[in-house]
Amino acid sequence: MSIVCACLLPGSPLPYVRRDNPPWGALATAMEQAGEIVAACEPETLIVYSTQWFAVLDQLWLTRPRMQGLHVDENWHEYGELPFDFAIDLELAEAVIPATQAVEVRSKGVDYDGFPVDTGTIVANAFLNSADRYRLVVASNNLYHDWSTTHALGRIAAAEADRRARRVAVVGVGGLSGAFFRGAIDIAEDRIVRAEDDAWNRRVLDLIVAGDGGKLLEAVPAYAAEARVDMGFKHLAFILGALGDRYAGAEVHGYGPLYGAGGAVVTFRP
Amino acid sequence: MSQGEIVAGFLAPHPPHLVYGENPPQNEPRSQGGWEPLRWAYERARRSLDELKPDVLLVHSPHWITQQGHHFLGVPHLRGKSVDPIFPNLFRYTFELDVDVELAEACAAEGAALGLTTKLMRNPHFRVDYGTITTLHMMRPQWDIPVVGLSANNSPYYLTTEEGLEEMDVLGQATRRAIEASGKRAVLLASNTLCHYHFSKEPEPPEDMSKEHPENMAGYLWDMRIIELLRAGRVRETFDILPQFIEEAFAEVKSGAFTWMFAAMGYPELAGELHGYGTVIGTGNAVMEWNLVKAGLARAA
Ligand SMILES: [Fe+2]
Numbered sequence: 001m002s003i004v005c006a007c008l009l010p011g012s013p014l015p016y017v018r019r020d021n022p023p024w025g026a027l028a029t030a031m032e033q034a035g036e037i038v039a040a041c042e043p044e045t046l047i048v049y050s051t052q053w054f055a056v057l058d059q060l061w062l063t064r065p066r067m068q069g070l071h072v073d074e075n076w077h078e079y080g081e082l083p084f085d086f087a088i089d090l091e092l093a094e095a096v097i098p099a100t101q102a103v104e105v106r107s108k109g110v111d112y113d114g115f116p117v118d119t120g121t122i123v124a125n126a127f128l129n130s131a132d133r134y135r136l137v138v139a140s141n142n143l144y145h146d147w148s149t150t151h152a153l154g155r156i157a158a159a160e161a162d163r164r165a166r167r168v169a170v171v172g173v174g175g176l177s178g179a180f181f182r183g184a185i186d187i188a189e190d191r192i193v194r195a196e197d198d199a200w201n202r203r204v205l206d207l208i209v210a211g212d213g214g215k216l217l218e219a220v221p222a223y224a225a226e227a228r229v230d231m232g233f234k235h236l237a238f239i240l241g242a243l244g245d246r247y248a249g250a251e252v253h254g255y256g257p258l259y260g261a262g263g264a265v266v267t268f269r270p
Numbered sequence: 271m272s273q274g275e276i277v278a279g280f281l282a283p284h285p286p287h288l289v290y291g292e293n294p295p296q297n298e299p300r301s302q303g304g305w306e307p308l309r310w311a312y313e314r315a316r317r318s319l320d321e322l323k324p325d326v327l328l329v330h331s332p333h334w335i336t337q338q339g340h341h342f343l344g345v346p347h348l349r350g351k352s353v354d355p356i357f358p359n360l361f362r363y364t365f366e367l368d369v370d371v372e373l374a375e376a377c378a379a380e381g382a383a384l385g386l387t388t389k390l391m392r393n394p395h396f397r398v399d400y401g402t403i404t405t406l407h408m409m410r411p412q413w414d415i416p417v418v419g420l421s422a423n424n425s426p427y428y429l430t431t432e433e434g435l436e437e438m439d440v441l442g443q444a445t446r447r448a449i450e451a452s453g454k455r456a457v458l459l460a461s462n463t464l465c466h467y468h469f470s471k472e473p474e475p476p477e478d479m480s481k482e483h484p485e486n487m488a489g490y491l492w493d494m495r496i497i498e499l500l501r502a503g504r505v506r507e508t509f510d511i512l513p514q515f516i517e518e519a520f521a522e523v524k525s526g527a528f529t530w531m532f533a534a535m536g537y538p539e540l541a542g543e544l545h546g547y548g549t550v551i552g553t554g555n556a557v558m559e560w561n562l563v564k565a566g567l568a569r570a571a
Contacts, residue, residue, distance in 0.1 A: 056356050057472055070395050074421070075336045077393040106471070112358045114351040116397065144470070180337060182428070183387045259338065 002162045003270050004041035006170040006239045006247070007034045009127065010263030011052050011120025011230075016127070017079035023190040023256050030254025030265035031127035037267045038128050043169040045089040046128060047137045047157050049150070049238040050120035051174035051231040055140035059100055059153065061093045062117075062138040063109030073119050084122045089135035092168075095160040096137065103152040105145075120173040128171065137168075139238070141231055147220070150234040154241025170242040172235030176201045176255075176262030178228035185259070193260030200227040201255065201262040208250050208266060213240075230261070243270055274449045277322050277568045279458040279531045280315055281542075281558040283522075284331065284404035285550035286354045286361035288312065291477060294411060298362040304477030311546020311557035312408040318545075318559055319409055323571035325454040326370045326416050327409065328377075328445065331461045332525035333401035334421040337428070339387030340441055342374040343419035345394050354400040360476060365403050370416040373456075376448035377418060384440050391421075405461040420445075422525045431513050431524055438526035442533025449534070455571065458534055460527035464496060465489035465519040465554035472551065485552030492519040493547070493554035500558060503541035505532065519554075540565050 009031055014021070019028035038046075053060070071082040097107040121138055129136070139153060154170065161168045177197035181190075192198040204223050207216040224232045247268045254265040289297050291304040334341070347368055354361035371390075378388040402419050420441070426434025449456045467489045473481040484490035492515055499508045509532070516524040523529070538560065545557040562568035 054355065056468075057470060072393045072396045074334055074399075075338060075341075077341075077391050077396055078389070081393070081395050110358055112353055112362060114353045114362060115358055116353055116355050118355075182338060182425075184338075 002166050002168055003158055003170055003242055004043050004167050005038055005270065006243055006268040007038065008172045008236065008239060008264060008266040009034065009124050010175050010258055011050055011123055011173040012175065012258040012263060013073045013076050013079065013082060013119050013123055014258050016082070016123045017076065021187050024258070027254045027256050027263055027265060033253045034265050034267050035128045038169045041169060043134055043167045045092055045137060045161065045166055045168045046134050046171050047139070047161065047168050047242065048121055048124055048171045048173060049139045049141065049154065049235055050118050050124065051141045051235050052118040052120040053140040055142040056144070059105050059107040059142050060110050060140040061097055061107060062088050063090060063093050064088060064111040064115070065090055067117055069114065069117065071117060071119065071122055082119060082122045084117055084125060086125050086129060086132065087135045089137050092161060092164065092166055093137045095164070096157050099156050099160050100153060102156065103149065105149060105153065124171050124173045141234060145234070147232060147234060147237045150237040151241035154238035155244065158242035170239055172239040174235035175230035175258065176227070176264055178230050178261055181260035190257040190259060192257050192262055197227045197262060201264070205252050205255060205264055205266070209252060211247060211250060213245050239268065243268060272453060274452040274454040274456065275568045276446065276449055276458060276535055277324060277455050277563050279460065279535050279560045280409065281528065281556055282315070282405045282409055282459045282461055283463045283555040284401040284461045285463065285553070285555060286357050286400050286404050287476065287550045289363065289404050289407055290360040294407065296364045299360055301477045302475065304479055305548060305550060307546050308548035308550070308555055308557065314545040315409060315557050315559060318561065319457060322457060322563060323455065324415060324457040326373055326418060326456050327406065327459060328418040328420065328456055329402050329405050329459040329461055330420040330422065330527035330530050331399055331401035331405065332422045332522055332527065333399040334419070336421040336423050339389045340381055340423045341389045341391050341421035342378050343369045343398070343417070344371055344374050344390030344392050345369060345396065346371050348394070348396065348398055350397050352397055352400050352403050361400050363400070363403055365398055367398070367406070367413055368416045370418050373448060373452050373454065374418045376452060377445050380444035380447045381441055384444050386437065386440055386444065401461050405459050409459060422527070426524050426526055431516055435526060435529045438529040439533040442530040445530065446534040458531045460531040462525065462527045463522040463553045463555050464493045466522045467520055468552040482549055483552070484549050484554060489519045489554060493556070497544060497547065497556055500542040501544055503539050505537050505539050509537065535560065535562065538562070538565065538567060
């Protein structure tokens with residue numbers, strides 16, 4: 001199996017652009033820890049699935065040899081720019097694209113100058129790959145895909161990596177509970193906006209750590225609906241698909257609020 | 271300074287296909303045309319806009335989505351390249367526009383006074399979204415009129431449709447107050463598609479019009495019902511059934527631009543002029559105008 005590790009990261013820019021704010025700084029530190037664990041696994045490629053890269057028609061994958069630019073978040077523009085510069089694992093991306101036909105998903109490569117790389121992918125790359133050590137395969141979140149299609153995409157990406165004996169880390173980028181503060185808050189006092197969401201997030205993180213796949217999968221639909229989880233937790237589906245629903249262990253490095261929504265940093269050992 | 275006023279509102283949807291079909295120099299990809307009836311509709315709207323001689327265009331776009339409040343472009347001059355994340359094959363547009371920052375600030379302040387969370391977007395590296403650009407290009411390809419760009423706060427999706435649209439109504443009232451105090455002649459652009467059911471595959475080439483038609487009949491019938499009401503000036507009735515239309519036709523007016531525009535105009539029971547209707551990848555798009563000068567509700571230039 002060529003998946004050397006996996007991780008779940010929040011895609012919010014807040015820990016990256018304002019790590020001086022204690023609640024967000026804790027998540028930044030946790031993402032750096034995840035980065036060290038990933039580095040120790042010596043992957044060649046990161047396969048990134050980010051909930052914030054919306055696709056509607058096809059399943060899109062970045063196929064430009066190098067993605068470079070400066071992104072300004074649509075909502076958090078006051079906190080500055082997100083520069084990015086990373087290489088794509090073209091061979092693997094181009095292998096995955098035809099392979100998704102097996103589950104009747106039409107995939108397409110995206111190779112355009114100025115293509116708007118999403119905030120989540122940029123933030124994940126910044127924390128895991130600041131030294132530009134790895135190449136990336138980046139998958140979009142097709143809004144019409146459900147849990148099982150996303151799970152299948154993770155599985156197919158992992159299988160293609162396996163076929164090439166590529167050492168890969170799978171990275172699911174997205175949030176936990178989705179309710180957030182709609183107006184101004186004192187950011188130093190940020191917290192999960194609803195106590196019931198906080199309880200749900202903790203329960204699900206415990207299930208992830210316990211490694212009881214059956215119980216976890218059973219809980220996800222109710223969790224996704226009741227806690228308004230970011231994109232139905234499809235980022236976890238992608239990770240579990242890549243891992244074949246099995247892992248030897250998982251560790252939570254950080255959990256906290258992102259303007260009222262939930263975010264966690266989790267690493268998985270295959 | 272005389273009182274500013276809204277001189278017209280346009281329903282001005284933003285399928286990037288229309289820019290692609292036109293082949294302007296700012297857009298990288300080239301086409302063999304396509305979607306001509308909608309593009310000719312915009313030609314008529316352009317002529318009308320020209321006669322109105324506005325000082326400023328205000329555009330509310332569903333593709334600048336914000337969660338914390340209603341945001342306004344707040345940088346005097348913005349330039350860059352905007353690539354549509356959904357249709358990057360069709361829309362890679364080099365834009366350059368002037369923002370009426372003073373009016374944007376006034377809109378934000380009036381919104382805040384009415385209880386909304388509002389924010390100015392001050393980052394000069396900001397990439398303007400393709401919805402804003404497509405609507406502005408189709409209405410005024412010369413880019414010689416300053417702009418106020420408004421984000422679509424996701425309240426209609428995060429809250430209920432009704433609660434979200436109530437916020438857009440307040441945003442419209444705030445916009446009107448700011449325009450009145452500005453002394454300027456303003457045109458409002460609601461960048462919204464009607465029925466939003468679309469095909470899941472793109473024809474090859476995308477401008478193959480033999481493949482273009484409404485995605486489904488129920489959605490088409492809904493569009494015709496809404497357009498008939500608007501052409502008859504039955505605005506109140508339109509807004510009464512708007513939540514049902516949104517629900518059943520998956521209408522993009524859910525994102526708020528249409529409500530914002532009508533709230534700012536005071537929901538005049540005024541017959542809208544249909545410049546044209548057409549589908550784009552199956553979605554329903556109408557270019558319509560409510561000319562308050564012709565109706566005697568605003569002064570001629
Ligand atoms: Fe749209």
